[in-house]
Amino acid sequence: MLDVVQKFIQKVLRELFRRRRNLKLGLYGPPNGGKTTLANRVCQDWLGEDMGIVSSIPHETREIKIKEQISIKSGKKELSFNLVDTPGIATKIDYEDFVKHGLSVKKAKQRAKEATKGVIDAIKWLDDMDAVVVVLDSTYDPYSQVNITIIGNLQARNIPVLIVANKMDLKKSDMKKVEAAFPQYNVVGISAKYGKNMDKFYEALFALVK
């Protein structure tokens, strides 16, 4: 009986501390969706600086990156968090794809090796997130197993999820399709690159972490 009480108290304490310490907001998704572009946009908007390197070659981000203490404001509301940019999650990595993008064979093999480690880290860090923004390229089919695995795992861990349908500036973008694929989630269509709909995105962030 005492054991139960103790466990309960521990749980309450943990919850309290969870609120006290800085909230970790993760950016997750498949490679090339625009996670780092969005991270840079957020950092530019509120800190006036960039966060990471963006590239058209997939697996540009191969290490977890954290930007601490970002405070965003909207009217009287204020929200502080640590932004965590993660490597894109994939089920396959072929160094020859990087060669096709113009890398030397040596560099391509190195990138592939680092990319596999990046995916492993991203998965490991899932448990540490307090809330997650899943960034999808809205010109692609949203029904991919990687997307389903990421979102399913977040749901299984009770981590709140906001889905961003990115690259809405492109003609092929299909935001309706993303909404249809994940109807129980809030989906915001944005262009991280051109800063379109960012106000809607910030509003959704407030709603996400309340």
Added chain:
Amino acid sequence: MLTLQFVPYEEVEELTSNERIKKLLGMVKDERIVVLEGRLRKQEEAELIRRTMEEINERFKGIEVSVVYPEKKKGTFGRKLKSNIAEMLLGDRQGLTILGPASLIKEIRKDPDKIQLFTQERKAKKKKR
């Protein structure tokens, strides 16, 4: 040569998550396309990706996975997810999980006739016997 391997649910039901993933990944690394009756748990899916990443090298380029639900219609994924949280966490025998080596799937994508070709080859072989 293309080999399809069917794995009935019974064959993985009693295994621990660890053993289950090891078995499936082993078959895929053996250049087989695996058709598993049922679905993995969400945590197992993530673990499968993690393990795959550990195994990737110049020859083994990773996997492709696809889950087919019997009643899956486009657009119903979310609703289904919501109503079946318990089921989703446990994994179950509903649906099919298809997984294979990424490089092999890429070849088939480039040339879908290959599958037909392979199956015809098999039939021809059988007839000979």
